[in-house]
Amino acid sequence: MRKLIMMAVVFALAMVPGTALAQSGEGTVTVVHGVPDLAVDVYVNGDLTLSDFEYGTVTDPLTLPAGDYDIAIRAAGADAASDPVLAQAVTLPAGANATIEANLDGAGAPVISVWVNDISAIDAGNGRVTVRHTAAAPNVDIVANDGALFSDVPNGAEGVADVPSGDYNVKVTAAGDASTVVTEVAALTIPEGTNVIVYAIGDLEGGSFQLAVQTLAGLQAAPNGVPTGTGGDLGAAMPAWFVAMLAIAGVLIAAGGTAGLQAARRQR
């Protein structure tokens, strides 16, 4: 049931330079801000689409036509013509669910990360937890309810697991050192049919380390069936007309039998 997908920096959506793929349909994009101390404006294809975006916040998903996009991030209020802090060309395939994140790499430099979110159906009763290490911090272990969930996750990597829905105590610890707790979430709710994506962001040494959470709901599957009877009592009762016919048949057979016996006795 539990699957662990470790990926180095995911650039699955990375740009095919200068070309627009001929794709129909749409994709879904969410933006996460994981660069501390910098409110930003986000430009898509030169248009301001998100202004004064604060550290630690996550947008709602936005449906966009599939195709190529130029993402540019500037300090909040900076001139639209000024050089962006970060820029990246991204291809959004039809049907994809992507997250574009501005975050710190392992050395503390701002980067844009593009993630492909797992929106495959989740078995009934389960939720999905995705953990993405996008902070300037050493490798970490993720512990859920005192059991190892993901181990030795480096910056730029993610872990994905389907788990029974419910509340989990989640700890982020130094890799291989359970006693060094980086952060702890007392009760992280993993709703049924929902992919809860947790981003570790910020700079651990600089004190800006924190978590940001994105949720993708609606991935549930229906139960297989509804088993609601083992007694066999249903339909066992005989309908009234059937009982009446049985009675008539019984009377006829009894009468005929009696008459036959009497006739036989007389003949003796």
Add this chain to the structure above:
Amino acid sequence: MRNALALVATGILVLGIAIGAWIVSRPPVGAGDAIAFEQALTSPTTSGTPSIPPTTTSPPEDRPVGTPDPAASIPQFTVGKYPETRSRIPVTLHIPAIDQDAPIVAAGVDPNGDMEVPDNVNDVAWYRHGPAPGEPGSAVLAAHVDLAGQGPGVFFRLHELEPGSAISIDFDDGNSETYRVEARTLYDKEELPTAVVFSREGPPVLTLITCGGAFDERVKRYDGNVVVYAVPMGDETTS
């Protein structure tokens, strides 16, 4: 003597006719027609399907990186909130037409991937991962038709409900809501339309499910599900 034989023969004939007629005429318990109702539920106009709606926005054209697209109409991102909580849950079910008043317990999924159903034949299970009654989508209440050792259950007579029958539900916030039966049908278990029955989108529907159809003595299992669909009558009352 001949008369006596004729009587016995007639009796045996009546017996044979009765058994034959019963076998031929015995309808599957709970059979009904819910196709039209289900189609209305799943039609695009009443149900938000998971597929992405069509757009009139054309994809960006090939152009140098960084050049603004004058025709671009990119929607704005918004920052949302998390998480949402459920406002209320159902606690008691009343079905006057079959003389049932039963407690409702929240239920999830069993190890087989089936909907959990209570061990007690007198309890009704509400599928807690789906909508509560009155919320968009299909709120599922399931109960045993019967259980070996416990006898008939809350939904033993579910197959008797006809369109128009009233069902009411008490909630944990003290309010009650009444529903009107719209359709009833019997499915082979393998053909239960789980995507419809457990839908989390579309208009609010109350879906009652139990077992029905033929009983297989060897595996102690019915081969079908009786499904009753009801809709809110909009008469929410505070008790």
